[in-house]
Structures are given as C-alpha cells and as structure tokens.
Amino acid sequence: MTCGPDNTPLPVRIARSTTFLDRLPPPPSRLPRWAIDIAPPDLSPWLGGNCGIPGVMHYEGRRPGPHVVCISLIHGNEFSGAIVLDRLLRARIRPRAGRLSLVFANPDAMALFDPRNPVRARCVDEDMNRIWSPDMLDGRQTSHELDRARELMPVIMTADRLLDLHSMLWPGDPLLLSGLSAAGRRMARRIRGVDVCVADRGHRGGCRLIDHPRFTDGTAAACLLEAGQHWQEATVTRTMQAVLSLIGPCCGLPGGSEGPLPRHDMVVTHVVTARTGTFRFVRPFHGGEILPRAGTVVAHDGHDEIRTPYARCMLVMPNLRPARGHTAVRFARADTDRGDTAPAP
Secondary structure, eight states, X not given: OOSXXXXXXXXXXXXXXXXXXXXXXXXXXXXXXXXXOSOOOOOTTTTTOSSSSTTEEEEEOSEEEEEEEEEEOSSTTOOHHHHHHHHHHHTTOOOSXXXXXXXXXXXXXXXXXXXXXXXXXXXXXXXXXXXXXXXXXXXXXXXXXXXXXHHHHHHHTTOSEEEEEEEESSOXXXXXXXXXXXXXXXXXXXXXXXXXXXXXXXXXXXXXXXXXXXXXXXXXXXXXXXXXETTOHHHHHHHHHHHHHHHHHHHTOTTTTOSOOOOEEEEEEEEEEOXXXXXXXSSOOOBTOEEOSTTOEEEEETTEEEEOSSSSEEEESOOSSOXXXXXXXXXXXEXXXXXXXXXXX
C-alpha cells in the first residue's frame, strides 16, 4: 500500500517514547574530509563596491529593462558563485539593457576559510540565509549577518530577478529552489545548468532571501541555485552556465544557451526537522535520490522513525549531520500540474 485508505499520504514521523537523555546531543564526532579543489577568489578589486554599498558592483544599460541581481557568498564557505562573479567582472561584462548588480554578500565570512576546517567559514555570527524576514530586518537585534543584510536591502528591494548562488556540503544532484511563488517557479524553469527545480516553503529556522516578500508578494522573482558540492571545479562550471543563462540576454553574451534546462519539476510536501541531537539516517542517502515505496524508513530521530509519505518520494538535500532544530531532509514529489498555485502541504 502506498497511501492511506483515503488516498492521503502516510505519516512521515512515527513517534516513540523518549527520555531526557535521548534529547541530549551525542559526543561530537569527526567530520569527514572533503576534497578542496578550488581556492577562494581575490575579491579585493570589488569589495569597495561602485555604488555606495561595499561588495556591490552595479551597472546600468542604455536601454530600459529589468534589474537582474546575482548574489554570492550568502554562506562564506560556498565561494563557487564568487569565483564566477569575479571572472565576469574581470571580463568587464556590462548590461546593454536594464540594470545588473553582482553582489558579494558576506566576504568577511569567506575570509575565515581554512581548508583544515572548511565548514567554519559558513558565517561570522549566524546563518545569513535565515534572517530575511521583515521582522528581523526591522528589529533591534544585531549581528554581522543582519547588519550586512540591512546594508544590501536597497539592492534587494529593487531586484526584478535574483539568483542566489550556493553549493552543497553533502553529495546530491544539483537543483534550483524557487519557493512557491509563480514568478519564482517560472524563472527556475529558464535557468540552465541543472536538471531539477524544486518548489518549497523554506525552513522553520528562518526566512531565506528568496522568501523575502519582495519575491513572494508580486512579480519580482528569485531562485536559489544549489550547483553541486562545495569546492569542486564542476560546481563552478555549472554556476557559470546558470548565471550566463540569466544575464546573457541583457548583456548580449554568448553562452546563455549552454547547459540543460530543468526537465523535472518537484514540489516539497514535508520538511523534516531534527527534534533530537541523535537524528541519524539509516544510510548515507544522496540528494535527489527517489525512493520507490511509501512508508520506507529513512532515518531515526531519537526513538522516532522517519518514513517516506508516498511512493516515488525524492529526498531533497539530506543533511547527514543535522543539529537539533535544523532541517534534516525535505520530501518532494513530481509537480504534475506545473501550475502557478502551490499544493497543500
């Protein structure tokens, strides 16, 4: 049986009783070693910016058109996107129509990068991709990332199309995350270099940049590219394909049609958050893996079992070492209508 008696998805979490000790994190274990095949770029020519905002290089075309924004280094150790933007700037790429902004969001975090502990450079104080809600941006709380996000808001609030450039820590198929807005989903289907686009609601832990109201309440569109594993040259190549497919039309660039368009539309139905410090997958799943049967056990969270809710369930970016309160995995299925409205969770 692949669904319940009324054809609804099966439950994801099968709860078991837990004790206080089950909720305590286990002793820290060593992280695996990752291959570091690329180095952080020299961004010194661009860190001052050219428009009054540090780290923002902004150019105006002679003809009217949309404001296109490519943003890198939301996470400092994910610098494939920064390499691509640095190469484009050194090639003196300029828009013929509209406006183009190339943004280095958190270079101070990248400056912390150490190949011996490459995960440390993700941020200075906090995850910069969980702070983009208006309540946080307008509040009194301060941190390096919040202050920097506020500094970037003039760019964000005028963007018509924004591509947020990321990469992955754990093995997984490259993908585009669009959020649930109609504009974002249409934009994702036109970005080259990856095979899958995924519509989702984001994270419980905070608001991503692509989920800011600028991109969910109107016609402005934003997507997040997960171009492949960190620190790999193939990820840089894929990122370049995606960026050229976005900026090529306004800049008159060749290469904007290189790389595949997404062939598969998926929509996230369930987000699994680790409730304990002992969340463990039953095996090291690969992101993008599709499990054929409903009810397949994929993980244990303390004594709870985490199961697939339906047949042909895709695992979106499983985090093989989730901390308590962090997203461990998202379950997605094919978006059969490819429509502009989001299905019920």
